[in-house]
Amino acid sequence: MRITLTVNGTRREVDGVWEGESLLYALRERMGLPGSKNACEQGECGSCTVYLDGLPVCSCLVAAGQADGREVTTVEGLSADGELRPVQQAFLACGAVQCGFCTPGLIVSTHDLLERNPQPSDPEIREALAGNLCRCTGYEKIMDAVRLASRAQERAS
Amino acid sequence: MEFLAPTTWADALAAKAACPGALPVTGGTDVLVEINFDRRRPPALLDLTRVAELRDWAPDRGRIRLGAAVTYSRVIDELATALPGLAMAARTIGSPQIRNRGTVGGNLGAASPAGDSHPPLLAADAVVEVASAARGVREVPVAQFYTGVKTNALAPDELIAAVLVAPPRGPQQFCKIGTRNAMVIAVSAFGFALHPDRRAVGTGIGSAAPTPRRAEAAAEFLAGELDAAGLWESRGELPDGLAREFGHRVRAAAAPIDDVRGSAAYRLHSLSVMARRAATWAWNDYRRAA
Ligand SMILES: Cc1cc2nc3c(=O)[nH]c(=O)nc-3n(C[C@H](O)[C@H](O)[C@H](O)COP(=O)(O)OP(=O)(O)OC[C@H]3O[C@@H](n4cnc5c(N)ncnc54)[C@H](O)[C@@H]3O)c2cc1C
Ligand code: FES
Ligand code: FES
Numbered sequence: 001m002r003i004t005l006t007v008n009g010t011r012r013e014v015d016g017v018w019e020g021e022s023l024l025y026a027l028r029e030r031m032g033l034p035g036s037k038n039a040c041e042q043g044e045c046g047s048c049t050v051y052l053d054g055l056p057v058c059s060c061l062v063a064a065g066q067a068d069g070r071e072v073t074t075v076e077g078l079s080a081d082g083e084l085r086p087v088q089q090a091f092l093a094c095g096a097v098q099c100g101f102c103t104p105g106l107i108v109s110t111h112d113l114l115e116r117n118p119q120p121s122d123p124e125i126r127e128a129l130a131g132n133l134c135r136c137t138g139y140e141k142i143m144d145a146v147r148l149a150s151r152a153q154e155r156a157s
Numbered sequence: 158m159e160f161l162a163p164t165t166w167a168d169a170l171a172a173k174a175a176c177p178g179a180l181p182v183t184g185g186t187d188v189l190v191e192i193n194f195d196r197r198r199p200p201a202l203l204d205l206t207r208v209a210e211l212r213d214w215a216p217d218r219g220r221i222r223l224g225a226a227v228t229y230s231r232v233i234d235e236l237a238t239a240l241p242g243l244a245m246a247a248r249t250i251g252s253p254q255i256r257n258r259g260t261v262g263g264n265l266g267a268a269s270p271a272g273d274s275h276p277p278l279l280a281a282d283a284v285v286e287v288a289s290a291a292r293g294v295r296e297v298p299v300a301q302f303y304t305g306v307k308t309n310a311l312a313p314d315e316l317i318a319a320v321l322v323a324p325p326r327g328p329q330q331f332c333k334i335g336t337r338n339a340m341v342i343a344v345s346a347f348g349f350a351l352h353p354d355r356r357a358v359g360t361g362i363g364s365a366a367p368t369p370r371r372a373e374a375a376a377e378f379l380a381g382e383l384d385a386a387g388l389w390e391s392r393g394e395l396p397d398g399l400a401r402e403f404g405h406r407v408r409a410a411a412a413p414i415d416d417v418r419g420s421a422a423y424r425l426h427s428l429s430v431m432a433r434r435a436a437t438w439a440w441n442d443y444r445r446a447a
Binding site for chain 2: 041
Protein backbone atom coordinates (compact mmCIF):
# COMPACT_ATOMS: atom_id res chain seq x y z
CA MET A 1 0.00 0.00 0.00
CA ARG A 2 1.00 3.64 -0.23
CA ILE A 3 1.29 5.96 2.73
CA THR A 4 1.75 9.71 2.70
CA LEU A 5 3.11 11.43 5.77
CA THR A 6 5.20 14.37 6.88
CA VAL A 7 8.62 13.36 8.13
CA ASN A 8 10.93 15.99 9.60
CA GLY A 9 8.88 18.69 7.92
CA THR A 10 8.95 17.10 4.46
CA ARG A 11 5.99 15.42 2.80
CA ARG A 12 6.85 11.84 1.87
CA GLU A 13 5.00 9.37 -0.31
CA VAL A 14 6.03 5.81 0.33
CA ASP A 15 4.97 2.93 -1.91
CA GLY A 16 5.05 -0.80 -1.38
CA VAL A 17 4.46 -0.62 2.35
CA TRP A 18 3.42 -4.01 3.76
CA GLU A 19 0.19 -3.72 5.77
CA GLY A 20 1.74 -5.28 8.86
CA GLU A 21 5.01 -3.38 8.89
CA SER A 22 6.03 -0.91 11.54
CA LEU A 23 6.69 2.78 11.16
CA LEU A 24 10.25 2.01 12.29
CA TYR A 25 10.77 -0.35 9.37
CA ALA A 26 9.29 2.15 6.91
CA LEU A 27 11.52 4.95 8.22
CA ARG A 28 14.71 2.89 8.12
CA GLU A 29 14.22 0.69 5.08
CA ARG A 30 11.98 2.75 2.83
CA MET A 31 12.73 6.38 3.68
CA GLY A 32 16.48 6.20 4.22
CA LEU A 33 16.29 7.40 7.83
CA PRO A 34 18.37 4.93 9.87
CA GLY A 35 18.71 7.24 12.88
CA SER A 36 15.92 5.50 14.77
CA LYS A 37 17.33 2.15 15.85
CA ASN A 38 15.81 -1.29 16.00
CA ALA A 39 16.99 -3.14 19.08
CA CYS A 40 13.98 -5.08 20.36
CA GLU A 41 10.89 -4.51 18.20
CA GLN A 42 8.75 -4.89 21.29
CA GLY A 43 8.60 -1.50 22.95
CA GLU A 44 11.08 -2.36 25.68
CA CYS A 45 14.21 -0.41 24.75
CA GLY A 46 13.10 2.94 23.35
CA SER A 47 15.88 3.09 20.74
CA CYS A 48 13.22 3.59 18.04
CA THR A 49 11.60 6.59 19.77
CA VAL A 50 10.20 9.24 17.41
CA TYR A 51 7.65 12.00 17.74
CA LEU A 52 4.29 11.07 16.23
CA ASP A 53 2.01 14.11 16.06
CA GLY A 54 4.19 15.69 18.75
CA LEU A 55 4.26 12.77 21.21
CA PRO A 56 7.23 10.43 21.75
CA VAL A 57 6.29 6.86 20.86
CA CYS A 58 8.06 3.61 20.03
CA SER A 59 7.98 3.58 16.23
CA CYS A 60 8.38 -0.22 16.29
CA LEU A 61 4.86 -0.45 17.76
CA VAL A 62 3.14 1.91 15.31
CA ALA A 63 1.82 0.27 12.15
CA ALA A 64 3.15 2.24 9.19
CA GLY A 65 -0.43 2.61 7.95
CA GLN A 66 -1.37 4.28 11.22
CA ALA A 67 1.15 7.04 10.42
CA ASP A 68 -0.54 7.83 7.10
CA GLY A 69 -1.41 11.52 7.05
CA ARG A 70 0.43 12.13 10.33
CA GLU A 71 3.51 14.09 11.28
CA VAL A 72 6.68 12.30 12.34
CA THR A 73 9.90 13.78 13.68
CA THR A 74 12.91 11.50 13.98
CA VAL A 75 16.26 12.17 15.57
CA GLU A 76 17.46 13.32 12.14
CA GLY A 77 14.89 16.11 12.32
CA LEU A 78 16.26 17.44 15.60
CA SER A 79 19.53 18.83 14.22
CA ALA A 80 18.98 21.78 11.96
CA ASP A 81 21.43 22.03 9.02
CA GLY A 82 23.88 19.65 10.61
CA GLU A 83 24.12 21.82 13.73
CA LEU A 84 23.72 19.78 16.89
CA ARG A 85 21.12 20.90 19.40
CA PRO A 86 22.11 21.52 23.04
CA VAL A 87 20.72 18.09 23.99
CA GLN A 88 22.91 16.38 21.40
CA GLN A 89 25.98 18.43 22.34
CA ALA A 90 25.46 17.59 25.99
CA PHE A 91 25.43 13.86 25.26
CA LEU A 92 28.78 14.21 23.45
CA ALA A 93 30.31 16.46 26.09
CA CYS A 94 29.36 14.17 28.97
CA GLY A 95 30.47 10.89 27.42
CA ALA A 96 26.86 9.70 27.46
CA VAL A 97 27.44 7.95 24.13
CA GLN A 98 29.35 4.68 24.02
CA CYS A 99 28.15 2.23 21.38
CA GLY A 100 25.52 4.82 20.51
CA PHE A 101 22.69 2.41 19.87
CA CYS A 102 20.42 3.86 22.53
CA THR A 103 21.41 7.46 21.78
CA PRO A 104 18.88 8.49 19.13
CA GLY A 105 15.99 7.35 21.31
CA LEU A 106 17.43 9.01 24.38
CA ILE A 107 17.93 12.25 22.45
CA VAL A 108 14.28 12.29 21.40
CA SER A 109 13.05 11.43 24.92
CA THR A 110 15.33 14.03 26.51
CA HIS A 111 14.29 16.63 23.96
CA ASP A 112 10.66 15.97 24.84
CA LEU A 113 11.35 16.09 28.59
CA LEU A 114 13.12 19.45 28.39
CA GLU A 115 10.39 20.91 26.18
CA ARG A 116 7.79 20.03 28.80
CA ASN A 117 9.94 20.56 31.87
CA PRO A 118 13.05 22.69 31.28
CA GLN A 119 14.52 22.09 34.73
CA PRO A 120 13.67 18.52 35.71
CA SER A 121 14.68 17.03 39.05
CA ASP A 122 16.67 13.78 39.03
CA PRO A 123 13.61 11.62 39.75
CA GLU A 124 11.78 13.40 36.93
CA ILE A 125 14.65 12.65 34.54
CA ARG A 126 14.66 8.98 35.56
CA GLU A 127 10.91 8.75 35.14
CA ALA A 128 10.98 10.43 31.72
CA LEU A 129 13.77 8.15 30.48
CA ALA A 130 12.38 4.95 32.01
CA GLY A 131 11.48 3.66 28.55
CA ASN A 132 15.00 4.00 27.13
CA LEU A 133 17.49 1.25 27.91
CA CYS A 134 21.28 1.64 27.66
CA ARG A 135 23.57 -1.35 27.98
CA CYS A 136 26.82 0.62 28.06
CA THR A 137 26.90 3.75 30.15
CA GLY A 138 25.27 2.74 33.43
CA TYR A 139 23.07 5.84 33.01
CA GLU A 140 25.14 8.19 35.20
CA LYS A 141 26.65 9.97 32.19
CA ILE A 142 23.23 10.16 30.64
CA MET A 143 21.93 11.84 33.79
CA ASP A 144 24.89 14.25 33.56
CA ALA A 145 24.05 14.98 29.94
CA VAL A 146 20.42 15.77 30.68
CA ARG A 147 21.39 18.08 33.55
CA LEU A 148 23.96 19.81 31.31
CA ALA A 149 21.45 20.19 28.47
CA SER A 150 18.96 21.68 30.89
CA ARG A 151 21.52 24.25 32.11
CA ALA A 152 22.66 25.02 28.57
CA GLN A 153 19.10 25.68 27.44
CA GLU A 154 18.49 27.87 30.46
CA ARG A 155 21.57 29.98 29.65
CA ALA A 156 20.59 30.22 26.01
CA SER A 157 17.10 31.47 26.77
CA MET B 158 -3.03 -8.66 4.74
CA GLU B 159 -5.42 -5.75 4.37
CA PHE B 160 -5.21 -2.45 6.19
CA LEU B 161 -8.61 -1.03 7.05
CA ALA B 162 -8.68 2.56 8.31
CA PRO B 163 -12.28 3.63 8.98
CA THR B 164 -12.82 7.22 10.08
CA THR B 165 -16.27 6.76 11.63
CA TRP B 166 -17.62 4.38 14.25
CA ALA B 167 -20.30 3.12 11.86
CA ASP B 168 -17.66 2.30 9.26
CA ALA B 169 -15.50 0.58 11.86
CA LEU B 170 -18.40 -1.66 12.96
CA ALA B 171 -19.31 -2.38 9.34
CA ALA B 172 -15.70 -3.35 8.59
CA LYS B 173 -15.59 -5.69 11.61
CA ALA B 174 -18.89 -7.28 10.55
CA ALA B 175 -17.67 -7.78 6.97
CA CYS B 176 -14.34 -9.22 8.11
CA PRO B 177 -14.68 -10.71 11.62
CA GLY B 178 -11.08 -11.94 11.41
CA ALA B 179 -9.79 -8.37 11.13
CA LEU B 180 -7.62 -7.57 14.13
CA PRO B 181 -8.40 -4.20 15.72
CA VAL B 182 -5.33 -2.09 16.41
CA THR B 183 -5.38 1.06 18.51
CA GLY B 184 -2.13 1.88 20.33
CA GLY B 185 -0.56 -1.22 18.82
CA THR B 186 1.46 -1.87 21.96
CA ASP B 187 0.18 -5.45 22.11
CA VAL B 188 -0.71 -6.03 18.46
CA LEU B 189 2.54 -4.83 16.85
CA VAL B 190 4.62 -7.00 19.16
CA GLU B 191 2.66 -10.03 17.97
CA ILE B 192 3.07 -9.06 14.33
CA ASN B 193 6.76 -8.12 14.63
CA PHE B 194 7.47 -11.53 16.13
CA ASP B 195 5.40 -13.46 13.60
CA ARG B 196 3.02 -14.67 16.27
CA ARG B 197 0.01 -13.41 14.42
CA ARG B 198 -0.93 -12.93 10.78
CA PRO B 199 -4.53 -11.70 10.70
CA PRO B 200 -6.22 -11.31 7.33
CA ALA B 201 -6.59 -7.60 8.06
CA LEU B 202 -5.64 -4.92 10.53
CA LEU B 203 -8.49 -2.64 11.55
CA ASP B 204 -6.96 0.68 12.62
CA LEU B 205 -9.20 2.42 15.14
CA THR B 206 -7.07 5.51 15.72
CA ARG B 207 -8.95 7.58 13.15
CA VAL B 208 -12.35 7.05 14.75
CA ALA B 209 -12.94 10.32 16.61
CA GLU B 210 -15.80 8.86 18.72
CA LEU B 211 -13.32 6.53 20.46
CA ARG B 212 -10.77 9.17 21.34
CA ASP B 213 -12.82 11.27 23.74
CA TRP B 214 -14.17 11.02 27.25
CA ALA B 215 -17.15 12.90 28.68
CA PRO B 216 -19.62 12.78 31.54
CA ASP B 217 -22.60 10.71 30.41
CA ARG B 218 -25.77 10.30 32.48
CA GLY B 219 -23.99 10.29 35.82
CA ARG B 220 -21.02 8.27 34.63
CA ILE B 221 -17.74 9.03 32.92
CA ARG B 222 -17.75 7.57 29.44
CA LEU B 223 -14.14 6.84 28.56
CA GLY B 224 -13.66 6.19 24.83
CA ALA B 225 -11.83 2.95 24.09
CA ALA B 226 -8.96 4.79 22.35
CA VAL B 227 -8.13 7.28 25.11
CA THR B 228 -4.45 6.76 25.97
CA TYR B 229 -2.99 6.22 29.42
CA SER B 230 -1.16 9.56 29.18
CA ARG B 231 -4.50 11.30 28.82
CA VAL B 232 -6.09 9.30 31.66
CA ILE B 233 -3.21 10.49 33.87
CA ASP B 234 -3.36 14.12 32.73
CA GLU B 235 -7.12 14.57 32.48
CA LEU B 236 -8.83 12.01 34.72
CA ALA B 237 -6.78 11.78 37.91
CA THR B 238 -9.74 13.12 39.92
CA ALA B 239 -12.62 11.51 38.03
CA LEU B 240 -11.05 8.04 37.73
CA PRO B 241 -8.44 8.00 40.50
CA GLY B 242 -7.82 4.23 40.68
CA LEU B 243 -7.46 3.91 36.92
CA ALA B 244 -5.14 6.93 36.80
CA MET B 245 -2.96 5.42 39.53
CA ALA B 246 -2.75 2.19 37.55
CA ALA B 247 -2.03 4.10 34.32
CA ARG B 248 0.98 5.78 35.93
CA THR B 249 2.57 2.34 36.46
CA ILE B 250 2.12 1.15 32.89
CA GLY B 251 5.15 0.65 30.67
CA SER B 252 7.03 3.86 29.93
CA PRO B 253 6.13 7.34 28.69
CA GLN B 254 6.27 6.05 25.10
CA ILE B 255 3.93 3.15 25.90
CA ARG B 256 1.53 5.40 27.82
CA ASN B 257 1.39 7.80 24.87
CA ARG B 258 -0.01 4.99 22.70
CA GLY B 259 -1.50 2.32 24.93
CA THR B 260 -5.22 2.52 25.66
CA VAL B 261 -7.72 1.16 28.15
CA GLY B 262 -9.70 -0.30 25.24
CA GLY B 263 -6.58 -2.17 24.12
CA ASN B 264 -6.01 -3.47 27.64
CA LEU B 265 -9.59 -4.83 27.66
CA GLY B 266 -9.16 -6.22 24.15
CA ALA B 267 -6.03 -8.10 25.20
CA ALA B 268 -7.75 -9.16 28.46
CA SER B 269 -4.47 -10.31 29.99
CA PRO B 270 -4.79 -11.34 33.63
CA ALA B 271 -1.85 -8.98 34.19
CA GLY B 272 -3.44 -5.94 32.54
CA ASP B 273 -3.23 -3.05 34.95
CA SER B 274 -6.54 -1.39 34.02
CA HIS B 275 -8.53 -4.36 35.24
CA PRO B 276 -8.14 -4.18 39.05
CA PRO B 277 -9.27 -0.52 39.27
CA LEU B 278 -12.11 -1.11 36.79
CA LEU B 279 -13.29 -4.09 38.86
CA ALA B 280 -13.04 -2.12 42.10
CA ALA B 281 -15.01 0.78 40.62
CA ASP B 282 -17.76 -1.46 39.15
CA ALA B 283 -17.05 -0.29 35.61
CA VAL B 284 -19.16 -1.35 32.65
CA VAL B 285 -17.77 -2.09 29.19
CA GLU B 286 -19.78 -0.67 26.31
CA VAL B 287 -19.46 -2.88 23.24
CA ALA B 288 -21.18 -2.55 19.90
CA SER B 289 -21.83 -4.33 16.62
CA ALA B 290 -23.38 -3.23 13.35
CA ALA B 291 -26.04 -5.93 13.60
CA ARG B 292 -27.15 -5.68 17.22
CA GLY B 293 -26.15 -2.20 18.31
CA VAL B 294 -24.85 -1.36 21.77
CA ARG B 295 -24.64 -3.68 24.76
CA GLU B 296 -23.28 -3.03 28.23
CA VAL B 297 -21.20 -5.72 29.92
CA PRO B 298 -20.30 -5.38 33.62
CA VAL B 299 -16.52 -5.54 33.67
CA ALA B 300 -16.45 -8.60 35.97
CA GLN B 301 -18.30 -10.53 33.24
CA PHE B 302 -16.08 -9.20 30.48
CA TYR B 303 -13.10 -11.45 31.26
CA THR B 304 -13.96 -14.97 30.19
CA GLY B 305 -10.61 -16.78 30.38
CA VAL B 306 -6.87 -16.34 29.99
CA LYS B 307 -6.61 -13.51 27.44
CA THR B 308 -10.18 -13.96 26.23
CA ASN B 309 -13.11 -11.62 26.62
CA ALA B 310 -16.85 -11.44 26.05
CA LEU B 311 -16.65 -9.80 22.59
CA ALA B 312 -18.47 -11.53 19.75
CA PRO B 313 -16.49 -11.74 16.48
CA ASP B 314 -18.37 -8.79 15.00
CA GLU B 315 -18.12 -6.59 18.10
CA LEU B 316 -15.77 -3.78 19.09
CA ILE B 317 -15.23 -2.03 22.40
CA ALA B 318 -16.67 1.47 22.29
CA ALA B 319 -16.05 2.77 25.78
CA VAL B 320 -15.79 2.11 29.48
CA LEU B 321 -18.45 3.56 31.77
CA VAL B 322 -17.43 4.36 35.33
CA ALA B 323 -19.35 6.16 38.05
CA PRO B 324 -17.40 9.05 39.57
CA PRO B 325 -15.76 8.05 42.86
CA ARG B 326 -17.80 8.51 46.03
CA GLY B 327 -14.80 7.60 48.18
CA PRO B 328 -11.04 7.04 48.02
CA GLN B 329 -9.47 4.53 45.64
CA GLN B 330 -6.08 2.83 45.66
CA PHE B 331 -3.96 0.77 43.30
CA CYS B 332 -0.91 -1.33 44.21
CA LYS B 333 1.38 -3.29 41.93
CA ILE B 334 4.41 -5.48 42.54
CA GLY B 335 7.17 -5.63 39.95
CA THR B 336 10.93 -5.79 39.70
CA ARG B 337 11.39 -2.13 38.90
CA ASN B 338 9.36 1.02 38.91
CA ALA B 339 8.78 1.08 35.15
CA MET B 340 8.33 -1.31 32.26
CA VAL B 341 7.07 -4.18 34.34
CA ILE B 342 4.22 -6.53 33.86
CA ALA B 343 2.72 -6.95 37.30
CA VAL B 344 3.81 -9.90 39.43
CA SER B 345 0.58 -9.17 41.24
CA ALA B 346 -1.66 -6.13 41.53
CA PHE B 347 -4.60 -4.96 43.60
CA GLY B 348 -7.26 -2.32 43.11
CA PHE B 349 -9.38 -1.01 45.95
CA ALA B 350 -12.30 1.41 46.27
CA LEU B 351 -14.45 2.60 49.13
CA HIS B 352 -18.08 3.28 48.17
CA PRO B 353 -19.42 5.07 51.28
CA ASP B 354 -22.64 6.02 49.48
CA ARG B 355 -23.68 2.36 49.49
CA ARG B 356 -21.41 1.28 52.35
CA ALA B 357 -19.61 -1.07 50.03
CA VAL B 358 -16.03 -1.97 49.20
CA GLY B 359 -14.69 -2.65 45.71
CA THR B 360 -11.77 -4.95 44.94
CA GLY B 361 -9.82 -6.13 41.91
CA ILE B 362 -7.05 -8.72 41.78
CA GLY B 363 -4.50 -8.70 38.96
CA SER B 364 -1.97 -11.32 37.85
CA ALA B 365 -3.05 -13.85 40.42
CA ALA B 366 -5.78 -15.88 38.68
CA PRO B 367 -6.61 -16.95 35.10
CA THR B 368 -8.59 -13.72 34.72
CA PRO B 369 -8.71 -10.45 36.60
CA ARG B 370 -11.26 -11.01 39.36
CA ARG B 371 -12.82 -9.54 42.46
CA ALA B 372 -12.37 -10.67 46.04
CA GLU B 373 -16.11 -10.58 46.72
CA ALA B 374 -16.17 -12.33 50.09
CA ALA B 375 -13.32 -10.19 51.42
CA ALA B 376 -15.05 -7.02 50.25
CA GLU B 377 -18.33 -8.02 51.90
CA PHE B 378 -16.50 -8.91 55.08
CA LEU B 379 -14.76 -5.54 55.30
CA ALA B 380 -17.85 -3.54 54.42
CA GLY B 381 -19.88 -5.50 56.99
CA GLU B 382 -17.32 -4.96 59.77
CA LEU B 383 -17.20 -1.24 59.03
CA ASP B 384 -20.96 -1.14 59.11
CA ALA B 385 -21.29 -3.12 62.34
CA ALA B 386 -18.91 -0.75 64.11
CA GLY B 387 -20.66 2.34 62.73
CA LEU B 388 -17.42 3.42 61.11
CA TRP B 389 -18.89 4.57 57.80
CA GLU B 390 -20.54 7.41 59.78
CA SER B 391 -18.01 8.00 62.56
CA ARG B 392 -15.00 7.69 60.27
CA GLY B 393 -13.14 6.33 63.26
CA GLU B 394 -9.87 4.44 63.16
CA LEU B 395 -9.81 0.96 61.68
CA PRO B 396 -10.03 -1.64 64.48
CA ASP B 397 -6.79 -3.51 65.17
CA GLY B 398 -6.24 -6.36 62.78
CA LEU B 399 -9.18 -5.60 60.49
CA ALA B 400 -7.07 -4.57 57.50
CA ARG B 401 -4.84 -7.60 58.04
CA GLU B 402 -7.82 -9.95 58.13
CA PHE B 403 -9.11 -8.30 54.96
CA GLY B 404 -5.72 -8.99 53.36
CA HIS B 405 -5.93 -12.67 54.30
CA ARG B 406 -9.38 -12.92 52.77
CA VAL B 407 -8.27 -11.22 49.58
CA ARG B 408 -5.48 -13.76 49.34
CA ALA B 409 -8.05 -16.54 49.64
CA ALA B 410 -9.80 -15.25 46.51
CA ALA B 411 -6.71 -15.61 44.32
CA ALA B 412 -5.64 -18.66 42.32
CA PRO B 413 -2.16 -17.81 41.04
CA ILE B 414 0.42 -19.90 39.21
CA ASP B 415 4.21 -20.06 39.35
CA ASP B 416 5.81 -18.40 36.35
CA VAL B 417 8.94 -16.48 35.36
CA ARG B 418 7.71 -13.33 37.05
CA GLY B 419 7.01 -14.85 40.44
CA SER B 420 5.90 -17.87 42.40
CA ALA B 421 2.32 -18.54 43.35
CA ALA B 422 3.31 -18.33 47.02
CA TYR B 423 4.85 -14.90 46.58
CA ARG B 424 1.81 -13.70 44.66
CA LEU B 425 -0.46 -14.78 47.50
CA HIS B 426 1.74 -13.17 50.11
CA SER B 427 2.13 -9.91 48.20
CA LEU B 428 -1.62 -9.74 47.57
CA SER B 429 -2.45 -9.95 51.25
CA VAL B 430 0.11 -7.21 52.00
CA MET B 431 -1.15 -4.95 49.19
CA ALA B 432 -4.76 -5.45 50.22
CA ARG B 433 -3.96 -4.55 53.82
CA ARG B 434 -2.07 -1.44 52.76
CA ALA B 435 -4.60 -0.33 50.17
CA ALA B 436 -7.46 -0.63 52.66
CA THR B 437 -5.51 1.26 55.31
CA TRP B 438 -4.47 4.07 52.97
CA ALA B 439 -7.94 4.45 51.55
CA TRP B 440 -9.52 4.43 54.99
CA ASN B 441 -7.07 7.09 56.20
CA ASP B 442 -7.99 9.20 53.16
CA TYR B 443 -11.66 8.71 53.98
CA ARG B 444 -11.08 9.87 57.56
CA ARG B 445 -9.11 12.92 56.40
CA ALA B 446 -11.85 13.83 53.90
CA ALA B 447 -14.34 14.31 56.76
C1 LIG C 1 7.04 -2.35 26.63
C2 LIG C 1 5.63 -2.62 27.04
C3 LIG C 1 5.24 -2.44 28.36
C4 LIG C 1 3.94 -2.69 28.75
N1 LIG C 1 3.61 -2.50 30.06
C5 LIG C 1 2.35 -2.75 30.46
C6 LIG C 1 1.99 -2.56 31.82
O1 LIG C 1 2.79 -2.13 32.66
N2 LIG C 1 0.71 -2.85 32.18
C7 LIG C 1 -0.22 -3.30 31.28
O2 LIG C 1 -1.36 -3.53 31.66
N3 LIG C 1 0.11 -3.50 29.98
C8 LIG C 1 1.36 -3.23 29.56
N4 LIG C 1 1.69 -3.44 28.25
C9 LIG C 1 0.70 -3.99 27.33
C10 LIG C 1 -0.09 -2.94 26.53
O3 LIG C 1 0.60 -1.71 26.49
C11 LIG C 1 -1.47 -2.71 27.12
O4 LIG C 1 -2.21 -3.90 27.13
C12 LIG C 1 -2.26 -1.63 26.39
O5 LIG C 1 -3.37 -1.26 27.16
C13 LIG C 1 -2.74 -2.07 25.02
O6 LIG C 1 -3.41 -0.97 24.43
P1 LIG C 1 -3.22 -0.65 22.88
O7 LIG C 1 -4.17 0.44 22.53
O8 LIG C 1 -1.82 -0.45 22.53
O9 LIG C 1 -3.75 -2.03 22.27
P2 LIG C 1 -3.52 -2.74 20.87
O10 LIG C 1 -2.19 -3.37 20.81
O11 LIG C 1 -3.89 -1.82 19.76
O12 LIG C 1 -4.66 -3.86 21.01
C14 LIG C 1 -4.62 -4.81 22.05
C15 LIG C 1 -5.74 -5.83 21.88
O13 LIG C 1 -7.00 -5.21 22.00
C16 LIG C 1 -7.74 -5.31 20.78
N5 LIG C 1 -8.42 -4.02 20.66
C17 LIG C 1 -7.87 -2.77 20.69
N6 LIG C 1 -8.84 -1.83 20.64
C18 LIG C 1 -10.02 -2.49 20.57
C19 LIG C 1 -11.40 -2.07 20.49
N7 LIG C 1 -11.74 -0.77 20.50
N8 LIG C 1 -12.34 -3.03 20.42
C20 LIG C 1 -12.02 -4.35 20.41
N9 LIG C 1 -10.75 -4.80 20.50
C21 LIG C 1 -9.76 -3.88 20.58
C22 LIG C 1 -6.72 -5.62 19.71
O14 LIG C 1 -7.28 -6.32 18.63
C23 LIG C 1 -5.74 -6.48 20.49
O15 LIG C 1 -6.22 -7.78 20.63
C24 LIG C 1 2.99 -3.16 27.81
C25 LIG C 1 3.37 -3.33 26.48
C26 LIG C 1 4.67 -3.05 26.09
C27 LIG C 1 5.06 -3.23 24.65
S1 FES D 1 13.02 -1.20 18.97
FE1 FES D 1 11.22 -0.13 19.53
S2 FES D 1 11.36 -0.12 21.67
FE2 FES D 1 13.05 -1.35 21.13
S1 FES E 1 25.62 3.66 24.60
FE1 FES E 1 25.48 1.56 24.10
S2 FES E 1 23.42 1.11 24.61
FE2 FES E 1 23.66 3.10 25.36
